Amino acid sequence: MKKLFFYLPLLVLAAFGVLHITQVLIGRQHLFWDGGDYDEYLPDWGKPGQPGEGLSQYPTDATRDVIPIPCHSHNDYWRHVPLLDAIHWGCTGVEADVWLFDEELYVGHNTAALTKNRTFRNLYVNPLVDLLDHMNPETEFTNSTHKHGVFDADPDRSILLLIDFKTSGRDTFPFVYKQLSALREKNYLTYWDGEKVNSRAVTVVGTGNTPFDMIVANETHRDIFFDAPLDRLYEPAPSDTTAPAKRQTASKQPSAQGSIGTESFTKDDFNPSTSYYASVSFTHTIGFVWRGHLSPKQMDTIRGQIRGAHARGLKVRYWDTPSWPIGLRNHVWHVLMKEGADILNVDDLRGAAVENWKARVHGFW
Ligand SMILES: *[C@@H]1O[C@H](CO)[C@@H](O)[C@H](O)[C@H]1NC(C)=O
Ligand SMILES: *[C@@H]1O[C@H](CO)[C@@H](O)[C@H](O)[C@H]1NC(C)=O
Numbered sequence: 409m410k411k412l413f414f415y416l417p418l419l420v421l422a423a424f425g426v427l428h429i430t431q432v433l434i435g436r437q438h439l440f441w442d443g444g445d446y447d448e449y450l451p452d453w454g455k456p457g458q459p460g461e462g463l464s465q466y467p468t469d470a471t472r473d474v475i476p477i478p479c480h481s482h483n484d485y486w487r488h489v490p491l492l493d494a495i496h497w498g499c500t501g502v503e504a505d506v507w508l509f510d511e512e513l514y515v516g517h518n519t520a521a522l523t524k525n526r527t528f529r530n531l532y533v534n535p536l537v538d539l540l541d542h543m544n545p546e547t548e549f550t551n552s553t554h555k556h557g558v559f560d561a562d563p564d565r566s567i568l569l570l571i572d573f574k575t576s577g578r579d580t581f582p583f584v585y586k587q588l589s590a591l592r593e594k595n596y597l598t599y600w601d602g603e604k605v606n607s608r609a610v611t612v613v614g615t616g617n618t619p620f621d622m623i624v625a626n627e628t629h630r631d632i633f634f635d636a637p638l639d640r641l642y643e644p645a646p647s648d649t650t651a652p653a654k655r656q657t658a659s660k661q662p663s664a665q666g667s668i669g670t671e672s673f674t675k676d677d678f679n680p681s682t683s684y685y686a687s688v689s690f691t692h693t694i695g696f697v698w699r700g701h702l703s704p705k706q707m708d709t710i711r712g713q714i715r716g717a718h719a720r721g722l723k724v725r726y727w728d729t730p731s732w733p734i735g736l737r738n739h740v741w742h743v744l745m746k747e748g749a750d751i752l753n754v755d756d757l758r759g760a761a762v763e764n765w766k767a768r769v770h771g772f773w
């Protein structure tokens with residue numbers, strides 16, 4: 409009966425083509441339906457703090473056939489070891505929601521999902537260090553300045569660790585910085601050295617409450633990068649400048665100057681020395697996708713944002729893209745990838761993997 413009440417209004421909405429309103433709700437449901445299926449195919453990673461069999465088989469088994477795909481996995485609340493699941497499916501990025509309580513960093517979508525063992529260190533830092541140590545055994549043949557990443561099929565590929573600061577940025581930053589030292593000390597972190605970016609096995613990006621000024625405080629060494637506001641980076645197509653009147657009516661873009669929280673910034677603050685991604689909520693900036701198709705105005709916004717971010721050397725990430733119905737989700741993913749977006753934010757890892765983003769995963773599809 410409860411189910412009926414849940415679905416009936418959805419059907420009515422669907423009939424009117426207002427599918428987007430339900431996307432979030434249904435997207436969440438979808439995760440749980442799929443949860444069981446995933447487990448069949450996943451190695452036993454063990455529990456947080458207690459590595460299972462699966463981890464000891466890295467790298468030879470678990471990543472051998474994995475072709476990296478540009479996606480961010482973000483559903484840490486039901487995965488045992490979300491990082492390893494993501495890598496298993498070839499996702500090149502993982503996202504962790506991090507909360508500071510009592511001088512410890514916990515991971516979860518909301519405070520209700522936090523438990524003692526689900527710490528940032530247990531779920532992300534330590535598994536990454538273990539995995540990378542595995543991939544880079546210390547022998548006389550190894551090269552300590554050129555270390556392997558987590559993907560056997562593409563050892564030079566850096567995995568993206570996106571840290572969403574949920575608690576005060578100013579308080580949380582020092583703890584994140586300190587906990588990353590386990591990776592930093594082993595030269596596993598991508599860093600800015602004052603002149604150039606040196607790519608390493610793990611690239612860390614801070615989003616949410618991440619304080620921009622603390623990221624840029626050190627001029628000669630930065631290994632946490634900022635997630636720039638993509639909607640502020642819009643640039644019109646070169647040909648558009650000949651028809652400014654038309655452009656103004658086509659779409660109204662936020663001004664280049666603005667602020668994040670109490671900080672103010674200009675577009676020029678965002679470049680590879682400070683930032684890695686430029687991101688925005690798809691729903692917020694592009695809006696509803698009526699009848700499964702993006703309008704010319706929506707396409708203009710997407711193209712302008714991607715143009716602006718790429719002109720500054722940043723990678724484009726849209727989050728909060730439609731997750732349902734699957735056809736619409738895939739359509740939007742295809743359009744974004746075709747237009748040059750650099751990463752997909754996914755909750756449905758297997759969905760992303762088997763959607764065949766030029767990827768062949770594990771041979772059972
Ligand atoms: C937390 O981890 C410790 C040791 O790693 C383990 O003994 C304990 O059972 C775990 N607790 C939970 C609730 O998983
Ligand atoms: C180690 O790797 C770096 C970068 O690829 C290279 O320049 C250097 O020659 C390598 N050293 C050895 C001993 O192979």
Ligand SMILES: *[C@@H]1O[C@H](CO)[C@@H](O)[C@H](O)[C@H]1NC(C)=O
Nearest residue numbers: 592625626627628629630631
């Ligand atoms: C910047 O970071 C480097 C490396 O951690 C450190 O040695 C240096 O003292 C820092 N500089 C400042 C001004 O904090």
